[in-house]
Amino acid sequence: MKYESQRVAMPYFIFALILFAGQIVFGLILGLQYVVGDFLFPEIPFNVARMVHTNLLIVWLLFGFMGATYYMVPEESQTELHSPLLAWILFWVFAVAGTLTILGYLFVDYATLADITMNRLLPTMGREFLEQPTITKIGIAVVVVAFIYNIGMTALKGRKTVVNIVLITGLLGLGGLWLFSFYNPSNLATDKYFWWFVVHLWVEGVWELIMGAILAYVLIKLTGVDREVIEKWLYVIIAMALITGIIGTGHHFFWIGPPEYWLWLGSVFSALEPLPFFMMVVFAFNMINRRRRNHPNKAALLWAMGTTVMAFLGAGVWGFLHTLAPVNWYTHGSQITAAHGHMAFYGAYVMIVLTIISYAMPIMRGRPYGNGNTAQVVEMWGFWLMTISMVFITLFLTAAGVLQVWLQRIPESGEALSFMAGQDQIAIFYWMRFVAGAFFMAGLVVYLGSFFIKGEASPAEEVRGPATADA
Amino acid sequence: MAERFTKSMARNIYLGGSVFFVLLFLALTLDTQLRAMPERDNREQLTEDVVRGKHLWEENNCVGCHSIMGEGAYFAPELANVFDRRGGGDTEVFKSYMKAWMNAMPTNVPGRRQMPNFNLTDEEIEDLAAFLEWTSKIDDNDWPPNIEG
Numbered sequence: 223m224k225y226e227s228q229r230v231a232m233p234y235f236i237f238a239l240i241l242f243a244g245q246i247v248f249g250l251i252l253g254l255q256y257v258v259g260d261f262l263f264p265e266i267p268f269n270v271a272r273m274v275h276t277n278l279l280i281v282w283l284l285f286g287f288m289g290a291t292y293y294m295v296p297e298e299s300q301t302e303l304h305s306p307l308l309a310w311i312l313f314w315v316f317a318v319a320g321t322l323t324i325l326g327y328l329f330v331d332y333a334t335l336a337d338i339t340m341n342r343l344l345p346t347m348g349r350e351f352l353e354q355p356t357i358t359k360i361g362i363a364v365v366v367v368a369f370i371y372n373i374g375m376t377a378l379k380g381r382k383t384v385v386n387i388v389l390i391t392g393l394l395g396l397g398g399l400w401l402f403s404f405y406n407p408s409n410l411a412t413d414k415y416f417w418w419f420v421v422h423l424w425v426e427g428v429w430e431l432i433m434g435a436i437l438a439y440v441l442i443k444l445t446g447v448d449r450e451v452i453e454k455w456l457y458v459i460i461a462m463a464l465i466t467g468i469i470g471t472g473h474h475f476f477w478i479g480p481p482e483y484w485l486w487l488g489s490v491f492s493a494l495e496p497l498p499f500f501m502m503v504v505f506a507f508n509m510i511n512r513r514r515r516n517h518p519n520k521a522a523l524l525w526a527m528g529t530t531v532m533a534f535l536g537a538g539v540w541g542f543l544h545t546l547a548p549v550n551w552y553t554h555g556s557q558i559t560a561a562h563g564h565m566a567f568y569g570a571y572v573m574i575v576l577t578i579i580s581y582a583m584p585i586m587r588g589r590p591y592g593n594g595n596t597a598q599v600v601e602m603w604g605f606w607l608m609t610i611s612m613v614f615i616t617l618f619l620t621a622a623g624v625l626q627v628w629l630q631r632i633p634e635s636g637e638a639l640s641f642m643a644g645q646d647q648i649a650i651f652y653w654m655r656f657v658a659g660a661f662f663m664a665g666l667v668v669y670l671g672s673f674f675i676k677g678e679a680s681p682a683e684e685v686r687g688p689a690t691a692d693a
Numbered sequence: 694m695a696e697r698f699t700k701s702m703a704r705n706i707y708l709g710g711s712v713f714f715v716l717l718f719l720a721l722t723l724d725t726q727l728r729a730m731p732e733r734d735n736r737e738q739l740t741e742d743v744v745r746g747k748h749l750w751e752e753n754n755c756v757g758c759h760s761i762m763g764e765g766a767y768f769a770p771e772l773a774n775v776f777d778r779r780g781g782g783d784t785e786v787f788k789s790y791m792k793a794w795m796n797a798m799p800t801n802v803p804g805r806r807q808m809p810n811f812n813l814t815d816e817e818i819e820d821l822a823a824f825l826e827w828t829s830k831i832d833d834n835d836w837p838p839n840i841e842g
Binding site for chain 2: 255256258259260263264267268269270272273332333336337341342345347348349350353384406408409410411412414415450453454455457458460461464465468469471475476477478479480481482483484485487551552554555556557559560630631632633634635636638639640641642644645
């Protein structure tokens, strides 16, 4: 850690991991409710648990992105953060607002929550992933604007690197597109169209810029490869992400009202969306092969490789499986969608945040070359347990989805099973998914446990001449 | 990557590519929203009842369990075509079905998925029914494949 103000990333990372644990607890509740329908009913109905599960995910990833940014930008700019105090204030504002919102979901009936937060004045609630009360949405907007101001001021006064430019472009996109969460026309078809401007253009657009920037930064640090090479790769990857992903939004417009030309545009462009993820795999492994140093933080390197592979599988391969319109006509809104969503979010965004945490946390804790061997071995156990569990969660949900489509979608009306009759037939896969989820939880406990193990690694060993000054 | 392919070439592909596709996306959005959607989304039938029904749909977080036009949660049945599935395409039949259904919740059958009772008035249930009926008439390229959703 070269600048003292980078340390403000620490509370963001710690709080992100706490929320991550909460997300998984609610994931297990949901998984059980799929097979024991009245589990925790009426105390925590499915819709409440799901809202907590998905909103915790979004919020902890935002905490992770913010922590990553506070860590990376001063070092890239070669200057202290513009205002560490503002970063701390925003941390508490966001943490308190986020916690209150989650508690509101859990302890206040949703319609009452809508009522007391005056949703009628500017109705934005009750849409998937955007369930937050309008006041919380305004809070998120304010926090993001102040955060970007703090980061922007830092970046402007220091060295301009491609990593910083791409990261900040991604964050500006994140903030700008969030404004669409306030647009909720009474025409459902229009509402849905612009809802995707937040949801798709975040996760299949600007978040890929953030992911690419974090990955590039960590690879510079871990491999010592020249920045010029890494930045060129980064540009090509994000170019592919936006060239395919923007029109790729069309794969969501197939069945919600927009005209038929989206069937073609959405199919063709989203079929290309795996490309940037494939390039990230090639990029990471290539840079590691060309490394100029053996960095002792092997765990961080494992996360960096893992995130590219899992993002490619989850976002790329599992996305492609059901993105062509003739396939999607059958699979849209089935468990196949859920399978894709789980592995894509885990592979791309959970793992990239855990990558930067794995790299930066030891440094902030006074272990400049990473944790000691025992802590790293335990962390890598956490990596494999969570990752393999997620592979199985995805496989079981895919099996459930294929059967669901077979029973409920493919037969003619009259022959097809009803939704609930179909669900009963595939319960075995939901049970197996629940077991895989329990293993994921075990992996998370192991992973979190690794933070409590003492000891640090010794300095990096150079393999091909000294690494660049950046590394 | 060959050395002839420089970083500034990569940057230009990124900048040029993203600007081009952002503009194309905006143009397509204009065409979709201004030209195509008025013909497809059944907006002339979008009455006050439908608007109130959409608010009820949102304020009770229906999408937390159900999907509508395939979007939402996958815990409970698709509802964009429930007007055809349960109402047989008849407004009055659907309204009475909705009242009977909503008031019978939760079933409290042990082990079965439970839908809460949202304590809606008869008028509110009619608004919700109007919203679902209106939604069922959006031209969605003939999705879902069959009546089961």
